[in-house]
Amino acid sequence: MNDILEILIRTICAVVLIMIITRMLGKQTIAQMTYHGFVAAITLGSITANLAFNLSLKSWLLAFSLITFSGVLYMLTLAALKSRNARNWISGKPTVVVENGKILEQNLKKLKLTLDTLTQELREKDIFDIEEVEYAVFELNGRISVLRKPEYLPVIRRDLGISSNKIAFPIELIMDGKIIVKNLKQNQLTKEWLDEELTKRGLSLEQVFYAVKSTTGNLFLDLYKDNIHQPIDKE
Structure with missing residues (x-):
């Protein structure tokens, strides 16, 4: 029972540590599998797994190793940002x-x-x-x-002399049936405007699963009740 409790505590600590470390290292390290990212992923995964499950090794030593290795990765990331030669050595070249x-x-x-x-x-x-x-x-x-x-090369609108309307970034307004107040405020929209748009469509907030103001400015709505009697189930 003591071993199970220790594994539980160590696993929680390992998850918390690796979440903090990945945030510290930034999205680029985890999104692009360069030489640097490949080594980082394998080593961090190995140390984290040992921290969670290897009871023969002291947890504080593994935690120290994880933090030290993360510090080295962070320093390499900073070096890559400041020097092209370092970047070429750390990440390689196209x-x-x-x-x-x-x-x-x-x-x-x-x-x-x-x-x-x-x-x-x-x-x-x-x-x-x-x-x-x-x-x-x-x-x-x-x-x-x-x-x-x-x-x-494919033909684009400019090649045909067709003017293009300005495209805006899509704004999510309702997700999982809940209004995203932050997005409304950031885009100078109000709850009253959203309620009015729903009323125009004969809908209430409780019926809407997802709502987004699209790139063209139109309001797209997905309802909880889809009225699809035989949904496709591809196994």
Whole structure:
């Protein structure tokens, strides 16, 4: 019973510590799987797991190790922000694998990538014919960025001379049936305005699950009662 209680306390401490540390390190470290991020994820996960479950090691030593390693990661992050050379060493550099429509075999070898992997990455970008590619770059996070040849670029509204209306950021107003008062205030909207909009549609707040003012300024509503009698259930 004592072991179970100790594991419970250690697990809670481990979760709290790792949450604090990930916030301290910032979103970039956890969102992009660079060399730096890869090492950080593996090591932090290993130390945290030992802190939670390894009763043969003292918890304060593991906590100290976790905090020390996080401090080193934080210092590396600061160094990467201030120096491009440090950033290149810590996170690596993007690598061009297609230039002027030509595959750079030597760069593929450096990355230990095969042509199969390259063509797969291109297919995930909806490119099935490598002839369409002008430049392709493997980024720090292992994903590929592609610039198509001019003749294969999609047509946009500006090419057709069609003017575009200004697009605003969507504003969530109701979530899980509750009004998000903060979003109303930040966007100079009032509860009275929202109530009036719902009344126009013959609705009450209790009926609305989700509401958002879209990029075009229209109000989108999703109700608790969807009136879908046979919802699709894809297993």
